[in-house]
Amino acid sequence: MLDAPLQDMPGDAELVEQARAAIAALNAKYAHDPFLFLHRARVWNEGEGAWIGRERKRGKLADLNAFLRSGARTPFGVVEGSADGLAETRYVIVLDADTRLPRDTARALVAAMAHPLNAPVLNQDGSRVAEGYGLLQPRVSAALAPENASRYQRLCSGEPGIDPYTRAEHDVYQTLFGEGSFIGKGIYDLEVFERTLHGRFPDDRVLSHDLLEGCHVRSGLLDDVQLHEACPARYSDDVGRRHRWIRGDWQLAGWLGARVPAAGGRRLPNPLSPLSRWKLFDNLRRSLVAPVLSALLLLCWTQLEGPAFWSAAVLAIFFLPVFFQALIRLAGKAHDVTLRQHLLNWAQDTRSGVVRATLDVSFLPHEAWYSLDAIVRSAWRLGVSRRHLLAWTASSLSRSSTDLESNWHNMTFAPAFAIGTALLLSFANPPALFTAAPLLLLWFLSPVVAWWISLPVKQPAPAIDAGQRRFLHTLARRTWAFFEDHVGPEDNWLPPDNMQEHPAPRVAHRTSPTNLGLALLASLSAWDFGYATTADLLARTRATLQTMGRMERHRGHFYHWYDTRSLAPLLPMVVSTADSGNLAAHLLTLAAGLEQLADRPTASGRALDGIGDTLDIVDELAGAGLGPLR
Known part of the structure; x- marks a missing residue:
């Protein structure tokens, strides 16, 4: 639900009812009402001048915690599902909407929290966790880029980094001090979380609450447990969320002093440890890097002798880490990787690092501008207006335009800064203009660069010559020959697992769910290649599905192995999740293919192509004297 001028907007009720009905349907399908919907x-x-969710995500967690501990339903207008047993909840796993939780990750998170060595111990006044962990943060890696991903998304997804917000792969604090940093995705001890944080923070003040909560509850990094999160497709989207992060970080500057803001307008002694205060300060320092480097380059060109040397020194800040990382990776060849493959991987990783560093240099003035803009906005809102301190737009809703004009409009400062610097140097230090010219040109064109790297990349179709095409088609025809010969009435139209040719021909009359799916798709593929007619495809598919309907199953799942002649499950009678998943994917693909049959022409050149593939094999066998096709 977005911020709105009214408490209830048109369409809200329908959306809530749709969600409520979906949860009710899930609870009807599964026993013990495992699903719960809270709205x-x-x-x-x-301060926001709008109707919003109370305190954003922080308020959402507080309301959820109160509901779990005491059953408080006041904040929730709709509750669908049973709340029985929730009072015994020990841990809560919190994720963002774009975070993917792999299978068994939740189990690993709970196991780590329940370990005795991780048990949280509060300090004397109960204001923070002094030992153990009240919250554990798993490693968050960049999800694989989709097929039509932009260059920027592929660059970010290529290798997880050490971004403190989105890709906490390595945490220097955990390594040196045994304490990590919470970035909003993890598991926390419900009782400890509420005892240390309930009523502690002032309302309408805390935007970036994750790190602050982690400092009170003491967060630990689980390096061997991994979540996946998608990278922004556009550079402008990434900038938008970083602008929000910087605003939130500077709104926490009040927690660096001896006394901190508290609920009810009070100021209390700061319970945070020196390390926690340093984490807060380090975020502020990080937001000043781009402005300081931009000012440093301007100072080098206008005031210092040897501008080329000083320019190289500043650029080394961007490129030296790439150089040292390349050396480390070059020396770190895995024993099971060939030298050629290692060098190829190393070259690709190094190239990506150089490209990222070059983009950082290209966008330096723009990043300096939006960092200063976020800092000034935070200072104004905290000290003067007291409004819009909770201004926030979810990443999933902040999709910027991809046209070039919008990029020029959003990044106006960078080309203006380049032009202004060139004019300044032409009067103040003309010789330095030659040194600065490459960077100034890069900054002037940075909106074009941002636009170009944010465009979706269309993957070119592989170039296959006539010889390769003939090889692939004859291979497909030989593969279909196996299914054509062995999937028949003798095996109840089920595919045998394999056929042994040596030392004597023998067919393994057993099959698995994966084999069933492959046989169904083989018939569909044979129709595509022209090896089977539409009637053949439908007849074979119908026969196989009818047999599958007679086979014994466990809660809808096929067993791991069956005898293809008796249809009896083979011992041990187990269900394979891999087999079930494969069969489900095959059936979905089959359904999509069969639905398209009605729109395909009855007569086409596929049959002639199929005959041609068969004749190619006959020609090969005749020339080699190898006997028949089958």
Whole structure:
């Protein structure tokens, strides 16, 4: 639900009812009502001038915790599902909408939290966890880029880094001090979380609450447990979320002093450890890197002798880490990787690192501008207006335009800064203009670069010559020959697992769910290649599906192995999740293919192509004297 001028907007009720009905359907399908839907009504926020969810995500967690501990339903206008047993909840796993939780990850998170060595121990006044962990943060890696991903998304997805917000792969704090940093995705001890944080923070003040909560509850990094998160497709989208992060970080500057803001307008002694305060300060320092480097380059060109040397020194900040990382990777060849493959991987990784560093240099003025803009906005809102301190747009909703004009408009400062610097140097230090010219040109064109790397990349179709095409088609025809010969009435139209040719021909009359799916798709593929008619495809598919309907199953799942002649499950009678998943994917693909049959022409050149593939094999066998096709 977005911020709105009214508490209830048109379409809200329908959306909530759709979600409620979906949860009710899931609970009807599965025993013990495992699913619960909680919907918070909007509340009026004077600072935002709109109806919003109370305290954003922080308020959402607080309301959820109160519901779990005491059953408090006041914030929730709709509750669908049973709340029985929730009072015994020990841990809560919190994720963002774009975070993917791999299978068994939740189990690993709970196991780590329940380990005795990780048990949280509060300090004397109960204001923070002094030992153990009240919260564990798993490693968050970049998800694989989709097929039509932009260059920027592929660059970010190519290798997880050490971004403190999105890709916490390595945490220097955990390594040196045994304490990590919470980035909003992890598992926390419900009781400890509420005891240390309930009523501690002032309302309408805390935007980036994750790190602050992790400092109180003491967060640990689980390096061997991994979540996946998609990277932004556009550079402008990434900039938008970083701008929000910087605003949130500077709104926490009040927690660096001896006394901190608290609920009810009070100021209390700061319970945070020196390490936690350093983490907060380090975020502020990081937001000043781009402005300081931009100012440093300007100072080098206008005030210092040897501008080329000083320019190279500043650029080394970007490129030296890439150089040292390349050396480390070059020396770190795995024993099971060939030298050629190692060098290819090393070259690709090094190229990506150089490209990332070059982009960082290209966008330096723009990043300096939006960093200063976020800092000034935070200072104004904290010290003067007291409004829009909770201004936030979810990443999934902040999709920027991909046209070139929008990029020029959003990044106006960078080309303006380049032109202004060139004019300044032409009067103040003309010789330095030659040194600065490459960077100034790069900055001037940075909107074009941002636009280009944000465009979706169309993958070129592989170039296959006539010889390769003939090889692939004859291979397909030989593969179909196996299914054509062995999937028949003798085996109840089920595919045998394999056929042994030596020392004597023998067919393994057993099959698995994966084999069933492959046989069904083989018939569909044979129709595509022209090896089978539409009637053949439908007849074979119908016969196989009818047999599958007679086979014994466990809760809808096929067993791992069956005898193809008796249809009896083979011992041990187990269900394979891999087999079930493969069969499900094959059936979905088969359904999509069969639905397209009605729109395909009855007569086409496929049959002639199929005959041609068969004749090619006959020609090969005749020339080699190898006997028949089958």
